[in-house]
Amino acid sequence: MATPEPFVTERPGGVRIVADRLGDARERAVVFLHGGGQTRRSWAKAAAAMARRGWQAVTVDFRGHGESDWSAEGDYRVVTFAEDVRDVLAQLPPRPVLVGASLGGFTSMLLAGELARGIADAVVLVDIVPNMNPSGAERIHNFMVDRMVDGFASLEEVADMIAEYNPHRPRPTDLNGLRANLRRRGDRWYWHWDPQFIDGTAARPPIEVTDPERMNTAVAAILADGVPMLLVRGQVSDLVSEDRAEEFLARFPQVEFVDVQGAGHMVAGDRNDLFASAVVDFLNRHARADGSLGSAVCADPKS
Template structure:
């Protein structure tokens, strides 16, 4: 069921609710350039297990408003999510991929400590691989201005970026990530988010000390944390995942076989199983 709220600065935020609205919530936050639709199957699996699953379009993405003032700070994404959480039962779980994971770190570890009962970081650590980050940035920037002449062009570009994922035969699913304008297809997100023209860009992604401090604070509050890595990810190499786990030995870890950076899209079955097992381990008796 769709619902909306207004986040930081009045930006309208779109979200979907799956399952029992009175049940404790698992809130899914997508990565940069994605939408809440990327969580569909995982959210459905969580809702079937008795949780309320909430998927959110971050500001500047999907059906949420673009920030009129160009405010795309990670702290502002986090402030938007806080507004969503105020409409949900207490003690939600945050599941954040990439940008959504960084947002979860700052929200639960700095801006509103204690707001989450557990945190799942999906293929993201503070000290990410710069070459992988540059590759993702280049993918998002390519065709950002010119757009695509057809959905086939979009599918070809995605297949080149994710060679381990089969090219879709049904292209209708791509429409949810695109906007149609002047006979061409364009990515659904605000170009200012990626092209450096935003008045307030997400500079926190480069502040590894701040992000590490946020993770440390989450763990100091005895909040369980799970890192789910795509085994062939180029953003979170195994070495960088290992360094994160050495720094924070309390963090649980799952390496998803056959998945790249888009873990939920690449291997939703294994991803959903890992998240559900983590939720079961940390679900209070009688919940």
């Protein structure tokens, strides 16, 4: 597998946003945005699959996550994540494809549908809809909060906790891959994100995720601009239940849909083969002769 090339975007307030690219920097980009509590490393296999197909694959660490800086002001609003990504995109060829999982999906909605309309050529939402299932969201929150302060004595403890949370996924035999999501302090391991992001102490938390109408309005704007959109759901997801997906697709029938068998909320990690194929097929369907992507503009999407 090729080695990603890191690059850094400086944001106001001195916050450094770290990203990786695979493939030719002159090629059009597919930009992968991770979920809350994850890092850009979660997209490693998906990014490699896209780079092999001739795209420039870019993975981004959100502020407060991975190797990007934490916000001294506690600014973890979704719109701020979107502003960070907008500045990252300024270093890439115009009109990339946005692929956003969970928090990354919300960020894609606000970036392409509110903050900078026309910035993306296509949007892929990975196991996220504006009106997500509250019980699934609570389960994810509880997982992130548990052991956030106390940490872990070993990587084996981390693997055990992940296996309990994701019983459908085989427990990893090589635990070194977990290091990308953890920090070592003293003799213990801690999750690789700013606790303010999830523990309720941030001055500006990501409150937009609790405003489905704002997100639906952003989705309607993206579709009105003729931007193709795909929803990829994990078939056993508890965040985007079947009825929540059906509700979203009934509201926005222009959105294409793929249900990935055997995958939960972490779709790309659970079944990267099916996930990558679904994204590539979607992009191929919407390819134009000039290399751009597009779909029929819906003049009056439901909002």
